Amino acid sequence: xxxxxxxxxxxxxxxxxxxxxCKVNTKLQRMGFLDAGAEGDDLEPGRTxxxxxxxxxxLKVNNAYFTVSVPDIYKNVHKAVCEAETTHIxxxxxxxxxxxxxxxxxxxxxxxxxxxxxxxxxxxxVRHLLDISKNDGHMAKSELRLDNIEAKLHEAGVRTNTQYIxxxxxxxxxxxxxxxxxxxxxxxxxxxxxxxxxxxxxKRATL
Amino acid sequence: xxxxxxxxxxxxxxLLKDLERSSQTIPAFDDDGVRQVLEEIKAIFExxxxxxxxxxxxxxxxLWPLLNYRHAALQRxxxxxxxxxxxxxxxxxxxRWEFGPIIPGDIKQALCExxxxxxxNYSKSLAAFMCNAGCSQGQGxxxxxxxxxxxxxxxxxxxxxxxxxxxxxxxxxxxxxxNSQHYLPRAQVESLVRQGILQHxx
Numbered sequence: 332x333x334x335x336x337x338x339x340x341x342x343x344x345x346x347x348x349x350x351x352x353c354k355v356n357t358k359l360q361r362m363g364f365l366d367a368g369a370e371g372d373d374l375e376p377g378r379t380x381x382x383x384x385x386x387x388x389x390l391k392v393n394n395a396y397f398t399v400s401v402p403d404i405y406k407n408v409h410k411a412v413c414e415a416e417t418t419h420i421x422x423x424x425x426x427x428x429x430x431x432x433x434x435x436x437x438x439x440x441x442x443x444x445x446x447x448x449x450x451x452x453x454x455x456x457v458r459h460l461l462d463i464s465k466n467d468g469h470m471a472k473s474e475l476r477l478d479n480i481e482a483k484l485h486e487a488g489v490r491t492n493t494q495y496i497x498x499x500x501x502x503x504x505x506x507x508x509x510x511x512x513x514x515x516x517x518x519x520x521x522x523x524x525x526x527x528x529x530x531x532x533x534k535r536a537t538l
Numbered sequence: 539x540x541x542x543x544x545x546x547x548x549x550x551x552x553l554l555k556d557l558e559r560s561s562q563t564i565p566a567f568d569d570d571g572v573r574q575v576l577e578e579i580k581a582i583f584e585x586x587x588x589x590x591x592x593x594x595x596x597x598x599x600x601l602w603p604l605l606n607y608r609h610a611a612l613q614r615x616x617x618x619x620x621x622x623x624x625x626x627x628x629x630x631x632x633x634r635w636e637f638g639p640i641i642p643g644d645i646k647q648a649l650c651e652x653x654x655x656x657x658x659n660y661s662k663s664l665a666a667f668m669c670n671a672g673c674s675q676g677q678g679x680x681x682x683x684x685x686x687x688x689x690x691x692x693x694x695x696x697x698x699x700x701x702x703x704x705x706x707x708x709x710x711x712x713x714x715x716x717n718s719q720h721y722l723p724r725a726q727v728e729s730l731v732r733q734g735i736l737q738h739x740x
Binding site: 338339340341344345348359360361362364365383385386389390396503504505506507508509510511512513514515516518519 | 545547551554557558562563600601603604606607610611613614617618620621624625632633636637642644645686689693724728731732733734737738
């Protein structure tokens with residue numbers, strides 16, 4: 332798994348689309364459209380607005396316009412980390428991009444805990460991840476509720492495990508049909524059979 | 539006065555979301571979506587230009603955060619668009635390695651004209667590279683062959699569908715009918731196995 336957030340990486344764009352709660356510090360002219368409930372054209376100080384991360388990360392950390400507040404989920408996880416109970420939390424349900432989001436929010440945290448929280452959670456969960464990825468039976472993804480990075484690691488682990496077992500059992504020598512081709516053929520067959528059952532004149536479905 | 543939600547960047551993000559969550563290998567090129575995003579970019583840019591020119595004449599710094607926000611929105615739209623195009627071109631490249639030099643008709647309908655040209659140019663570059671890479675042996679190496687280390691020279695295959703006639707390198711003609719089994723040299727039939735026309739048995 333070669334995840335490295337770059338300009339083109341889609342996960343990074345998804346993460347920066349998340350909204351963060353901020354408090355407005357100074358009066359901002361004609362920015363009233365950012366606040367859904369405001370009446371006037373200007374953004375009044377003291378109001379809380381939900382701003383997307385891609386805007387916040389362009390501004391300086393200690394800028395005079397907004398104060399970024401850290402979401403509650405990190406405070407809850409902080410409690411769990413201190414009690415060393417992180418393996419049981421369903422990170423995927425809390426936030427699908429827990430680690431990446433935390434990484435972006437670290438500079439805004441006044442208490443300087445987020446960085447440590449993310450690191451400690453990952454450290455405690457990695458062992459558990461290793462164990463479940465060695466599990467042969469397919470656990471449905473939705474049961475596990477892993478965060479994005481953990482899901483990728485899990486997938487890589489499962490893939491390596493199957494390759495290893497195939498090598499041990501000498502079954503991996505056949506040339507296999509490529510995955511894309513297989514999906515394509517299945518889709519074509521499905522469309523053909525749908526067509527024949529629905530229309531009396533069998534016309535080939537076009538995408 | 540009802541205010542439309544002017545948080546820019548939503549349409550561009552939708553493009554990416556649809557691409558990521560689509561069940562097809564390459565969904566149809568969203569011409570409309572891309573055009574809308576481009577128009578949004580133009581509109582934001584023009585607003586910004588008007589405001590910047592007024593700042594130049596008056597020197598009033600109070601509207602600077604608005605300028606900054608619009609600039610961030612412009613960059614965001616641009617990034618989403620570029621990522622959309624880049625992801626599609628990545629998938630087109632994998633198409634070449636999986637399906638061979640010819641795209642199946644229904645996938646080709648989902649691509650727009652420049653993307654088809656991109657595929658053809660990529661195919662050409664790949665062919666030129668393979669030709670040059672095998673210079674020492676006289677002919678080029680086929681890089682799309684032998685993706686796993688081969689264990690034997692000849693393999694036993696069964697035909698999955700009617701393919702017709704297939705000519706081997708030494709001129710021998712094989713008639714590939716459904717469910718017929720053959721014992722053929724690996725190097726030449728590997729591409730057929732990967733296409734799903736033949737199936738490798740034991």
